[in-house]
Amino acid sequence: MPRFVALCALTLLAACKPPASDDYVTRTQIADERKAPSTPIASPDAEGATWATSPESGRLLYGKPGEMPLLSLGCEDGTLVYRRYVAADPDAKAVLALIGNGHVERLWIDAAQEGEAWLWRGTIAADDPRLDVLTGPRSVEATVPGAGSLRLNGSQRPAEFISRCAGEIIPPPIPEASPE
Template identity: 70%
Template sequence: MLRISVLSSILLLAACKPPASDEYLARMEVSDERTRPSEPVDSPDTEGAAWALGQSGRLLYGKPGEEPLLSLACEDGTLAFTRYERADANSKAVLALIGNGHVERLWIDAEQEGEAWLWRGRLPADDPRLEVLTGRNRVEATVPGAGSLVLNASQRPGEFITRCAGTMAAPPEPEESPA
């Protein structure tokens, strides 16, 4: 008798929800909101592009007289890097950096700056992954959908990162244990 009541309870519960079906979408309201990312953009031409210190203290990369393509900023020992290419609102991605004997992947987020959404990431300036930018060779920086940006050879990013890491507070000294 107990088995029959348990079995009938299970059957009643199973009958409460309809099974999945192909017509499920027909029962939902579909919005016109875009559900796929923006179309990818071409990689920018970086012939003649160079690093220069901006008036705001940021290190800017781009062609003289044109909008920057990338910038590095120092914020209290943290290196903030911005890729000036349109990003979809609230997106997340990986900035792949290849050069100077390193291959690194850094997390970046789309952050709103005025009306535009740009790719931005932050790391402590003494993070060893930033060594990819501190050599004297060219570096390729790629964001999926935002093209591949060739950073021409320069020692300026390395100097900027080293200075930024120098502004960091020194780690506290370990306390001496009474012996």
């Protein structure tokens, strides 16, 4: 008899919790932890785009005259700041692929909030040899995944700008020789 009572109690206890099943997800609340990335955009038309220095900011802008820039290069104390002016998902991270002038380079680029918009922004030391991709006379293909591919027409202006920015790098102090 005690076995029978124990078996009944065990059966009642097991009945309190349903077994695992395929539709278990429908009985639980799952929070949206991650959103899908934005829909990729088409590559912009860079026909007629040129490099020009902005008199207000001192940045080198690439785009069609009178329109919003497509890309810019800025300089902050020997650090080159590059921006791709296309909407980015908040806090996204990517790689800017640059192909041209006999080079293939990849530079980190992150979504950064500028005012109300999220744009792609990255930094690199202005004397980094990977920037040689931008300093030659031929065109460069600049691609950010999901943000299209941008053709940068050949010009000496990026080379001049990068060279001036690299000139702002303060060399480390030379350690003094210790007296013997």
